Amino acid sequence: MKSKVAVLKTNPETVVEDYGRLMRMAGYADYLPQDKKTHIKINISWHVWYPACSTAPWQLEGVIKGLLDDGYDKDSLYLTQNRTVVVDDRVGEINNGHATVADRYGLDFTRLYEPPVKWVRYEPKAEMLVLDKVYEEDGIYLPDIFFDTNIIQMPTVKTHVFTGTTGAMKNAFGGLLQDHRHWTHSVIHETLVDLLAIQKEIHSGIFAVMDGTICGDGPGPRAMVPFVKDYILASADQVAIDAVAAQMMGFNPMDLKYIRLAHERGLGCGLIDDIEIVGEDISEVNFHFHGKKDTLASRGQKAIYHGPLKPLENALLRSPMVPWSYAASKFYHDYYWYPFVGWPRVQEMAHTKWGQLLQEYLPEGAELEKQGRSRGDFFAVMAAVMAGIGVAAKTAGSACRKHK
Secondary structure (H helix, E strand, C coil), X not given: CCEEEEEEECCCCCHHXXXXXXXXXXXXXHCCCCCCCEEEEECCCCCCCCCCCCCCHHHHHHHHHHHHHCCCCHHHEEEEECCCCCCCHHHHHHHCCHHHHHHHHCCCEEECCCCCCCEEECCCCCCCCCHHHHCCCCCCEEEHHHCCCEEEEECEEEEECCCEEECHHHHHHHHHCCHHHHHHHHHHHHHHHHHHHHHHHHCCEEEEEEEEEEEEECCCCCCCEEEEEEEXXXXXXXXXXXXXXXHHHCCCHHHCHHHHXXXXXXXXXXXXXXXXXXXXXXXXXXXXXXCCCCCHHHHHHHHHHCCCCHHHHHHHHCCCCCHHHXXXXXXXXXXXXXXXXXXXXXXXXXXXXXXXXXXXXXXXXXXXXXXXXXXXXXXXXXXXXXXXXXXXXXXHHHHHHHHC
C-alpha cells in the first residue's frame, strides 16, 4: 500500500476546520489509537514570532479540535515541548499564540526537561548510523513519558541551514534528544534517520501535521524570507510528508540526504511517484526555494562542523568553553538579526491575512510591536558589553600592578 500524504489549500476563515478535514483525509485515526496518550509535539524555534519559524497557533488549534471532535479524550492529550539552550519555550509559547490555544481548550504544557519527566537510557533495536557513536560514553536517553504513546509532529514548511529542508523528521530532534543535541549537528542527516527508527520502536502511533500557510526560504529555522503559500499537509509517513514538502519547495527529495537515507532503510517513502497525494493537485507546484543563503551565525557553525574549525569541534562544543556559542547565537539572533533584518519582514507579514490571524492569538503584552526589539536594545546591550570589558580590563590592570 502506498504512503499517503494529504495536502489542502486553506484560508484564515476555515483553517481550523480544514486541519481536521486534512487529518481525516490522511486517515490519522488508523495510526493513533484512542486508548493511548497522544503527545502533540510543538516546535518553538524562536521565542519571538517569526513567520514560518514555529508551530502556527491555528495549526495547534486545528489539531486539538480535530482530535476532540473525533472522540479523543482531552485528558489523553499532551502539549509537549523541550527546551533549547538559545530559545525560551515559556516565552515562545506566549509570543507564538500557543498559550492562548492551550487556555482555550483547558490543556497544559508538558515540558520534557522538568519533573516528573525522567530521561531513561535506551538501547535501540535497530542498527544506528551515528547516535550510538555520538553518545558512546553516556548512552542514548529518551523521555520516559514517550514510551507506548502516540505522537503528532507539528513542523512548518521551511528550509534549514544544515538539512536543506526541515519537517516531520527534524521535529523529532527537539523532543528525543536532551541538551547535547548540538553534538549531532555534524552528522545531522544520519541522526534524523536514527531518531525515526527509534520513534517507530517506542511509539504506539506516529503522525505529522505540517503548516505551510506561511513558508520560509533561506537560512532556517529562523533567519528566513517568509512567503504566503496557504498550504497544509498531513501524513502518517514522516519521510513521505517531508518529501512532498520538499518537492513543493522546489527540491528533489531524494537529493536531501536525510530523506534518501530514511527511504533506503525502509523507514518511509521518499519517492514522489510512489506516494499517494490526496486533496490538492500539486503536480505543478514549485515555490522555487533554494535555502542556500547563510547568516554570520550559520557560517560560523558550518566552519565548526564541516570546515576549517572541525579539529576544534570538541574543544568548542564539548568543553567548559561551550557557553560562548550559546551566548554568541543568542546575541546575534535576538539583538542584531531580529531587530535589523527580521523585524521589517515581521511587519510586512503582520499585514497579510495570516499575520492578522496571528495577532488574534496574541495575549495582552505579547503584541507584535512589544515583541519587536528596538534598536536601542541593541545599543544598550553593546554598551553593557563594552562596559563589562572595560571593568574587566581595569580590574586586570589593577591586579597586575599589585602583583608587581
